[in-house]
Amino acid sequence: MTHEKKTIGIFGGGQLGMLLAEAAKNIGFETNIYCPDHESPAFKFATNQTIAEYNDKQILVQFIKSVDYITIEFENIPQNTINFIAKSGKLFPSSDAIKISQDRLMEKDFCVENHIATNEYTDVVNISDLSHWNYDKKSVIKTRQLGYDGKGQRVINTKSEAEQAFKEFGNRPCILEEFVDFAIEVSTISARDTHGNTFTYPPSENIHKNHILNTSCVPASIDQKTENTLYEISKKMIKNLNYIGVLAIEFFVLKDNSILVNEIAPRVHNSGHWTLDGADISQFEQHIRAISQLKILNPKLIFKTKMLNLIGDDVNIWKDKNSSKNEKIYIYGKTETKMGRKMGHVNFLEEFKY
Numbered sequence: 001m002t003h004e005k006k007t008i009g010i011f012g013g014g015q016l017g018m019l020l021a022e023a024a025k026n027i028g029f030e031t032n033i034y035c036p037d038h039e040s041p042a043f044k045f046a047t048n049q050t051i052a053e054y055n056d057k058q059i060l061v062q063f064i065k066s067v068d069y070i071t072i073e074f075e076n077i078p079q080n081t082i083n084f085i086a087k088s089g090k091l092f093p094s095s096d097a098i099k100i101s102q103d104r105l106m107e108k109d110f111c112v113e114n115h116i117a118t119n120e121y122t123d124v125v126n127i128s129d130l131s132h133w134n135y136d137k138k139s140v141i142k143t144r145q146l147g148y149d150g151k152g153q154r155v156i157n158t159k160s161e162a163e164q165a166f167k168e169f170g171n172r173p174c175i176l177e178e179f180v181d182f183a184i185e186v187s188t189i190s191a192r193d194t195h196g197n198t199f200t201y202p203p204s205e206n207i208h209k210n211h212i213l214n215t216s217c218v219p220a221s222i223d224q225k226t227e228n229t230l231y232e233i234s235k236k237m238i239k240n241l242n243y244i245g246v247l248a249i250e251f252f253v254l255k256d257n258s259i260l261v262n263e264i265a266p267r268v269h270n271s272g273h274w275t276l277d278g279a280d281i282s283q284f285e286q287h288i289r290a291i292s293q294l295k296i297l298n299p300k301l302i303f304k305t306k307m308l309n310l311i312g313d314d315v316n317i318w319k320d321k322n323s324s325k326n327e328k329i330y331i332y333g334k335t336e337t338k339m340g341r342k343m344g345h346v347n348f349l350e351e352f353k354y
């Protein structure tokens with residue numbers, strides 16, 4: 001190792017934290033995972049663990065002192081906590097970038113301000129705001145915050161359906177957006193370091209089942225021009241966010257090949273799990289490198305990869321099997337199998353034929 005042993009603090013203890021901790025360990029870092037849950041998968045590879053609520057100021061102070069760099073594995077950490085950690089100067093990505101991606105309205109506004117195409121939307125603070133929308137076309141109402149895997153969002157066709165959903169979401173601030181009749185969904189995983197380097201992995205083609213990511217395939221079935229545009233948009237977003245670390249961007253590609261940004265995630269992402277085997281450097285290592293002021297690398301694509309998520313009981317088919325040359329199995333070790341819960345994933349690899 002060329003660098004001395006430093007410690008990376010990671011907020012969140014799920015599978016993303018686990019794979020980040022493993023990558024950090026592999027390149028010579030220690031880790032401290034901060035999570036309220038005693039049985040977090042991320043503890044498996046962590047050097048240290050901090051089990052506490054995210055707003056426990058005393059523990060936060062100790063935690064910040066004990067680490068050199070801090071990052072997050074999920075964006076829904078309370079904003080007060082994000083602001084508090086940010087003051088240490090150790091947090092990457094920045095609190096501003098995290099705040100934007102915690103809020104669907106801010107994400108969409110960011111796209112518009114930066115001339116990046118996104119679907120039409122409007123801000124809904126009160127139920128009366130639902131009157132300023134044209135219901136001739138199908139729409140989607142989404143809570144601005146804390147939505148994931150289809151939670152806090154509903155497709156609607158009429159104003160009364162929108163009102164019903166708004167009330168069921170607890171009258172929380174929402175956005176109402178155009179339903180997109182997309183041809184395919186793709187995402188990019190980009191990284192930017194403190195030395196000004198950026199890198200974007202080849203886009204993955206994503207298929208969702210019940211609003212949860214089911215498969216991600218690389219290469220995606222898009223033409224070179226579309227792929228190049230995705231690289232351009234990704235580079236523009238990561239630079240304009242002044243972002244350090246790995247950023248995931250989800251897109252809709254329409255039948256005419258036009259591209260709209262759906263949403264962003266300020267972290268490593270499920271649709272980037274293919275990089276664990278399909279590329280020679282994973283998204284997890286890139287993120288650790290970027291946030292610890294190392295230079296990111298230029299990973300190479302080594303396999304065509306299809307990543308399959310193991311959701312709920314799907315894990316039972318795979319949990320006792322061993323990985324093989326072409327099937328790499330990852331079981332997260334969560335104690336309870338729940339419907340809709342991500343329990344593991346498999347990467348299916350195929351050689352490139354030239």
Ligand code: AMP
Pocket residue numbers: 119140147148149150177178179180181182185208211250262263
């Ligand atoms: P999100 O949480 O916004 O990523 O939404 C989860 C999934 O729901 C997306 O990946 C899409 O498959 C679908 N979805 C979300 N918003 C829209 C939309 N405006 N039009 C069509 N499908 C959508």
